[in-house]
Amino acid sequence: MATTLKKTDVVIIGLGAAGGVACLPLAQAGIDVIGLEAGSRLSTKDMAPDELKLNRGLWPPGVQKVRGEGPTSRPNASAQAVRVNHPMMNAVGGTSVHYMAQSWRLNPWDFKVRSETIRRYGASRIPKGSTIEDWPFGYEELEPYYDKVEYAIGVSGKAGNVGGKIDERGNIFEGPRKREYPMPALRNSGYMDRMIAGARALGWHPFVAPAAITSKAYEGRPGCAYHGYCIGAGCHINAKSSTAVTTIPKAEKTGHFTIVTEARVTTIEVDNNGRITGVNYVRGGQEYFQPADVVLMAGYIYENVRLLLLSKSKAYPNGLSNNHGQVGKHYFSHNQGAAVSALFPFSLNNWYGTPGQGIAVDNWADDNFDHSSLDFIGGGNLYVYTERRPMASVNGLGAWLGGKPAWGSAWKAFIKENADRTNGAYLQKTTLPYESNYLDLDPTEKDPLGFPVVRITAEFKDNEKKIAAFIQDRMEQWYKAAGAIAVQKAPMPGGMGASTHAYGGTRMGDNPETNVVNRWGFSHEAPNLGVLGGSVFGTSGSRNPTQTIQALAWRTAEYLAKNWKTIAT
């Protein structure tokens, strides 16, 4: 029998990148918020620069609900779905504790892919089977929230467009911003300087990419130490601007925000009118019911969709907020496969640094180049970065052996010479939603509590494949211009699989027939239910989603605070 707890104003489910931001404007408005987080609190002691510990699955520590909830995945409905690892982590701060911390704004085109494509190239250029819609608002609507997030968490970067004034030192393709970043860009390494020179030789516009990492002391946190061991690991000096060390402690200081760790939410309760009454969760083997006036879902996409589909009731027989059959639809994950790596004839001294310390080129992203004579829409962001680990460098050379044995004296000589001479690019490319790509509940696979896991049915289509081939060629050009003697291109994956950059499933839009949440992030069906995270995105952009997730979360939370009476009662 579940213990019913004292009612609160708002429950946020999940305190990662999204929930960890939404708590702040609410708590600051004096609204009482309870944050239910499946993971534990981590500290800098957990952030050892120890490659083996990180590789052995001992990271992340604490309760990891995700490990029992890996989705199943299949490329299409006629293939057999197989269980895959969950790509995210649980903790206060969620995956923002160990992400790459690239902190981008989407470009203006990303909000209007459909209408802009039709306007510039004609309706025939929208790929067949794609369910793409414009976002219900443009970049300008989100700009103030991007700004709030950049200053609240601390983002380092160089603006390329302040109020329409273009600055070549930043990204000349970005949308206009109100002001500079709160901190200057992270410093350049020697390798980054070399890649900048290579891009300039091609006539491109390289720039230091924005990162949610301190480039100098910021609000009591020190500047980045550039020691490596950054991706897939937490920061030992809190220089990475995860919500765990930024917005969450700020919200706690208001006295209106309470965190319950190691709480696993099972279902959301509704009354007969379809209004949310609270959430059920399990903690330490005990069941609890937490009543609330408003619930904000801030799990990862797979959890948001799964929790909606699992929360069936009289008002919502097919799952919460799913009376239009849109939950799980318009799913897509970022087209990040088809990697490109390079071998240089000299050492790069790339042992230290962080993946957030990198150089980007946006000339081939989005609609920044003319697609009239091309057979796809969209593009990709080219990105190279620092940080190399000893075992990863040795193992990564396997691809360069040309089939020769990866052991013995000859191999030893090879790794001695080349361990610091390779580099892999990070290429994020446009992905579109399609009718045949979706999420639902797996008919057989269950989590440890006996609830079905989510099933991914998704594959990359022609448009994504064509972008990938085009972007691989551009990246090869860049590497060669910087002095690489050999370049390798990985094949394009077919199935999307599980991804750290997954989108859709609770898409945001004005039309309730094709979208789960409205332009403010609240359910079209259950008025006191908000959804945060990449699950509300309708397009991918060609860059990391986190800062957009955070700007949207802030906007939804602020809207809730301003319209409290209407939404909560």
Added chain:
Amino acid sequence: MKHGLTRRELLKQLGTMIGAAVVMPAAVTFRAQAQTAAGEAFISLTPAESQTLRAIVARLIPADENGPGALEARADRFIDRALAGALKSQRPTYAAGLAALNSYAQSSKGSDFAKLSAADQDAVLTDMQQNRATGPTGASGQFFNLVRTHTIQGTFSDPFYGGNANFIGWDLIGYPGTRIVVSADLQRMDSKPAPSRKGAYDYGMFSKGEL
């Protein structure tokens, strides 16, 4: 002047001596470790198993003109220790795999693996890697890959785990060691950072990993 030294020569010699004094302890420690290695008892592996494993890791990353190899880095000790800890579940795999390898060495080359010539050992390992080694275990390539993975871990992981002794692995590939702060100069392409000679736990600020 025959027996005398100029002041300059004296200082030069002194400098060499001081240098030698600084270097010597490390060299002595290294020799001492190499000596104890043979006699030092293994934690999980039997004497026969350890002999075979030592012979394998010595061929996977051999000591040669490019410097010491996996055995000198104590990758065998790393594996032995881990089989009583983090890799405990793989202890039976090692027992079966090492026995199978030895019997294949005997049937194909007429002797225990450890007693074969380097060329014969390489031939047996190649058979093993390519799943051509016959014997009690079917997929010899799987066991080869497992031992190779652990040998790489034992050579290139943080010395905390008992391998990468004297930073042999990191020196081989030029990794300048764990640091907790890295200056801009250490990230220049023309700089060759001096080895830190430290692992993560030498900084005293982190919870340790499982051995």
